Amino acid sequence: MRSGAKVAIVGGVFVVVAGGIGYGAYNVLGGGDGSTETASKSTEVRSGPLSPEEVKNTAEEFLTAWADGKDPELAATYTNNPAVAKDVVASYSEQAHITDAVITPGQATGAKVPFTVKATVKFEGLSKPLSYASELTVVRGLTSGKPLVDWAPTVIHPKLTKTTTLVTGEAATPPIKAVDRNGTELTAEKYPSLAPVLDQLRDKYGEKAGGTSGVEMWLQSEDDNAPRTTLLTLSKGKSGELTTTLDAKVQAAAEQAVKKFSEASVAAVKPSTGEIVAVANNRKDGFNAAMLGKQAPGSTMKIVTAAMLLEKGLVGAGRPAECPKTVLYQGTSFHNLDNFDIKGGTFTQSFARSCNTAFIKLIDDTKDDHALPAEAREVFGLGLDWQTGVASADGSVPEAAGGGAAAQYIGQGTVQMNVLNIASVTATTKDGTFRQPVIVPRGLDNRQLAVAERQLPGAVGQQLRDMMRETAAWGTGKTAMSGLGGDKGAKTGSAEVDGQATSNSWFTGFQDDLAAAASVESGGHGGDAAGPVVAAVLAAG
CATH class of the missing domain: 3.10.450 (Nuclear Transport Factor 2; Chain: A,)
Structure with a gap:
């Protein structure tokens, strides 16, 4: 002693x-x-x-x-x-x-x-x-x-890590009172998923919102760009008001929906504007996977693949499309779930039932292994450095060849997405034009938003929307979307990652002017876990 x-x-x-x-x-x-x-x-x-x-x-x-x-x-x-x-x-x-x-x-x-x-x-x-x-x-x-x-x-x-330090002093940025599009206050206590988002909004826009700093104890990161996490407030200072694009009603529904599944994420976007309406996560690590995650999105990626094939004239919604049980491409074998096949079916049927082989069989006909990455970037704005207002990953479809390129057609291999990316893909399909997602108005800081090179061709967009409507009406999205009215469409996905026993569940859909996507790690079929999450969010909108 x-x-x-x-x-x-x-x-x-x-x-x-x-x-x-x-x-x-x-x-x-x-x-x-x-x-x-x-x-x-x-x-x-x-x-x-x-x-x-x-x-x-x-x-x-x-x-x-x-x-x-x-x-x-x-x-x-x-x-x-x-x-x-x-x-x-x-x-x-x-x-x-x-x-x-x-x-x-x-x-x-x-x-x-x-x-x-x-x-x-x-x-x-x-x-x-x-x-x-x-x-x-x-x-x-x-x-x-x-x-x-x-x-x-x-x-x-x-809460300490190797790269953070406990610090007490005058806060570097004033506190904010974040409100939704209708003026309802958004707090981490009421909407836990927004905690990391609100921290970033304060760090980035606290001074612009017009508040004054208080005294706090916080976690200071070695990364100057990382948001500070406040642990204790000794004096609050004065909050400035910051208006976001979020909708408190939809956000509340998103928070409740993800609670039903562990490691779940969801995001919702308005197709007509690109405004982010809700973003929620239920994760043990507190990571904002909805905006920052990077995982294979499974067959939800077939929306982009279908757009590319339609643009090239290789398929048509009502034209015949082969859907065998398995297909071999450059030494790599691909199969459908439970090895199902469709005899004498159309491309819409293959899309609605999520037939992998129907898509992969056409890769040689494109005569371009890089056609899918180009479609993803030029039409859907993926990989264009999105400036949402907080930290976000904007999706990645890198150039690939052989079996790797084929895997990308069905959202596997090197394709990396989060649910905000896939919600944006669905929003682009619904509206016909990529509108970069934002969580605060661009006018707040005049940041440069990503702009896609071209719009989705009208006939292609119409066929895509119709195929998503069929998926919601009688395809793999029927059960999840059955309780929704209005103009609705969907696409399911299951993604196998790192040899895990149960695939990740993915689902995306639209209802009128709202698009949403969700993922549930190890959730199985897309319609079983992620589907109900998306449906609950769309219903609230």
Whole structure:
């Protein structure tokens, strides 16, 4: 124990108070003398599993030194990465201005020791309570054999990472009051999926919205372009109002819809304007996959493929189209779901039932392996550096050859999309013109929006819309879309990624002037999981 620290045992609870910071550990001493042999005093190189006593003592030593707050280097010596740990522990008081902390451990489970922290954040005469829970794990040193805390930034705070730091001070940007298109306030508490979006909107447009900064504790990233994540507000400052293109009613429906499936995402866009109406995710990692995800979209990509084949005159909605059970292209075999085939069918039937082979059989007839990437870019605006107003990925259909090019025809291989991209594809199909999705009006900052080289030819667009309508009426999208009225169309998709046991579920559809797309990782058939999510969002619009 550090000299100068006062030690007491009160009702079987071990307490250390030093430097105004306390560490209270529920450590029932059970008749022992309570002495702790630190790793530095032991010359024995131990091996094998850790004993409960080693776990308890190591956690006790580290938490005591951390709570003391006077010697970060000492606290770091009880970890297996002291060089890094020292700076993080030091920043806890020096940069985050956290003081008067009481750290209380819970019952250890094996080598894991959970604990809670109750503290105060103080900055220039302002103060506010801070409380959170975290845990540490004790491991045996690889060379020393000593029990040590397995260092990770989350030991100090559960939201810390290797590239972030806890900082308290005057906020760099004023807070915002984000509102939807009708003036309804949008908050992370009411719409959890919007948390990362609202953080970015504040960082980018806080000053333009006319507010004044307050004092906060936040996560500061090494990446200057990454948004700050506010953890505690000591003084709010004054919020400026920022109008978004979102619709609170549709956003609420999106939030509820994704909750029904784990790892689900959805986005909705107005075809007539490109305005993003809703974006929601239900993910363990909190990642905004709806706008930033990059995955194979499965057969939803057949909308783009069909547009290219129609433009080249290789197919027609009512013309015959072969749909065998399997097809071999340059050594790569492709098959339909459950190896179904369609005898004497039309291209509309192949589209509506999502026949893979009908599309791949035509790749040689295009006489251009790069025809699909060109269609995706020139007509649907994919890969054109979208400036939505927040961070987003704009889709990717790289040039490919052979079996790789064939896989792209059915949304596999190197095709990378998120649900915002696919919602935009559907919006372009519905309207006939690519309108780059935006979440705040362009006039807010006069940013340059992406513009496609050409429109979807009228006859091609009409056939595409009709095929999507048939898909919703009797094809693979029938069940999901059955409860919707108006002018409606759909396309399903299932994407196999990295050999996973169950494919990812994809679905996209339109109803009047609203287009939406959803994905559910390991959700299976497109109509089973992603379909109901899209239908719920369209119904709210």
